[in-house]
Amino acid sequence: MAKIVMKFGGTSVGDVNRIRNVARIVKSEVDNGHQVAVVVSAMAGETNKLVGWTKELSPLHDAREYDTIVAAGEQITAGLLAVALSAIGVSARSWLGWQIPIRTSNMHGSARILGVETKLLNERLAQGQVAVIAGFQGIADDNRVTTLGRGGSDTSAVAIAAALHAERCDIYTDVDGVYTTDPRVVSKAQRLDRVSFEEMLELASLGAKVLQTRSVELAMLHRVPVRVLSAFDEDPGGTLLCDEDDIVEKNPVTGIAYSRDEAKITLLRVPDQPGVAAAIFGPLADAGVNVDMIVQNVSEDGRKTDLTFTVNRSELDRALSAIQNASPHIGYKDLIHDANVAKVSIIGIGMRTHAGIAQTMFRTLSEKGINIQVISTSEIKVSVLIAEEYVELAVRALHSVYGLDAK
Numbered sequence: 001m002a003k004i005v006m007k008f009g010g011t012s013v014g015d016v017n018r019i020r021n022v023a024r025i026v027k028s029e030v031d032n033g034h035q036v037a038v039v040v041s042a043m044a045g046e047t048n049k050l051v052g053w054t055k056e057l058s059p060l061h062d063a064r065e066y067d068t069i070v071a072a073g074e075q076i077t078a079g080l081l082a083v084a085l086s087a088i089g090v091s092a093r094s095w096l097g098w099q100i101p102i103r104t105s106n107m108h109g110s111a112r113i114l115g116v117e118t119k120l121l122n123e124r125l126a127q128g129q130v131a132v133i134a135g136f137q138g139i140a141d142d143n144r145v146t147t148l149g150r151g152g153s154d155t156s157a158v159a160i161a162a163a164l165h166a167e168r169c170d171i172y173t174d175v176d177g178v179y180t181t182d183p184r185v186v187s188k189a190q191r192l193d194r195v196s197f198e199e200m201l202e203l204a205s206l207g208a209k210v211l212q213t214r215s216v217e218l219a220m221l222h223r224v225p226v227r228v229l230s231a232f233d234e235d236p237g238g239t240l241l242c243d244e245d246d247i248v249e250k251n252p253v254t255g256i257a258y259s260r261d262e263a264k265i266t267l268l269r270v271p272d273q274p275g276v277a278a279a280i281f282g283p284l285a286d287a288g289v290n291v292d293m294i295v296q297n298v299s300e301d302g303r304k305t306d307l308t309f310t311v312n313r314s315e316l317d318r319a320l321s322a323i324q325n326a327s328p329h330i331g332y333k334d335l336i337h338d339a340n341v342a343k344v345s346i347i348g349i350g351m352r353t354h355a356g357i358a359q360t361m362f363r364t365l366s367e368k369g370i371n372i373q374v375i376s377t378s379e380i381k382v383s384v385l386i387a388e389e390y391v392e393l394a395v396r397a398l399h400s401v402y403g404l405d406a407k
């Protein structure tokens with residue numbers, strides 16, 4: 001008898017009929033003789049609504065209360081699915097994060113899972129009871145509810161699968177797998193049968209929200225076999241995350257990701273001398289702002305230069321005020337920013353061995369008249385920052401030029 005973890009996202013549990021559909025899918029795995037733990041998200045739109053109410057009451061709210069509020073969406077779905085399963089004769093009960101417990105750090109709003117207690121879960125699973133677990137939540141050592149950051153139910157599912165030594169973790173969503181790019185933007189995107197952990201990590205962290213980045217890290221670390229598949233189609237399709245060595249044909253570019261959550265900040269005429277980067281990025285780190293891409297211009301006179309970097313759009317105000325507060329120590333002439341930017345990235349393990357990949361990207365964007373504002377690269381990806389209005393055009397053009405379009 002194998003243990004399996006199944007996770008259903010917001011759209012898949014979006015209304016009562018969809019929850020009935022999920023109950024049927026779960027029942028079929030129970031009928032196959034498996035011990036099943038199911039992780040659920042809040043019904044589509046619920047988390048946004050809860051976040052909205054919190055911010056409306058106070059933009060500078062207590063992060064612990066934020067977690068108390070937004071964790072509620074998953075509680076409702078877990079209860080509803082347990083009821084739906086019982087109604088079709090499947091023994092089931094709901095579990096909240098603290099009841100298992102799923103222990104996390106106390107970084108409220110973006111907590112990390114530290115451990116999943118399996119004793120109680122295993123007892124019930126062994127009795128043939130389906131565990132319906134509220135995703136996205138845990139409990140910190142301050143004895144308060146935490147949440148794992150947006151999209152965090154994926155991470156709950158993989159962490160639970162790792163702790164239970166489950167045979168696999170199936171992530172059911174509203175698309176039938178991981179595609180070469182967001183299928184909602186490029187209709188010619190193709191489903192990948194397999195994608196390496198390394199590539200999936202880049203795809204996720206560069207904007208493909210089909211899996212939360214942390215869930216991919218955990219899957220890679222604990223060697224959890226993860227599949228992404230459809231909760232809606234008769235044929236659920238599926239993409240398997242696997243090791244790089246298990247991929248025979250290494251295309252130069254496997255996928256394209258984009259992110260609109262970007263903002264660009266430029267400091268004009270900062271002193272070109274040792275210590276300036278530290279004077280800029282130190283206060284940003286202290287303010288909890290993550291800096292992503294960075295470019296420093298060559299100074300014409302050897303004395304002053306311009307420095308540009310990007311941050312998450314939601315952190316723009318915090319970043320600007322951190323820089324302004326530190327301005328006496330930095331010494332710049334002007335501080336400018338632009339939130340109408342987006343990042344487009346090409347990803348592929350084949351980049352390690354193929355030359356000229358980046359050049360093709362730059363040429364393709366220039367042929368479309370798209371200006372590249374900042375570039376960053378790693379061994380298996382190239383990212384560019386462009387004006388937000390050109391994102392879709394850029395993604396489509398790159399998808400074609402790298403031969404990813406479906407025939």
Ligand code: ADP
Pocket residue numbers: 008009010011012041151172173174175177178179180181182183184203207208209210211255
């Ligand atoms: P869930 O609610 O099930 O967690 P999400 O909305 O978080 O679902 O993630 C699924 C969505 O991810 C899809 O609807 C799709 O628009 C988007 N997406 C972005 N990039 C990709 C990609 N490369 N492959 C598949 N889906 C992608």
Ligand code: ASP
Pocket residue numbers: 009010041042047048073135136149150151152153154
């Ligand atoms: N409901 C949470 C969110 O919308 C977590 C999840 O769906 O994975 O971010």
Ligand code: MG
Pocket residue numbers: 009151154209210211212
């Ligand atoms: Mg998601």
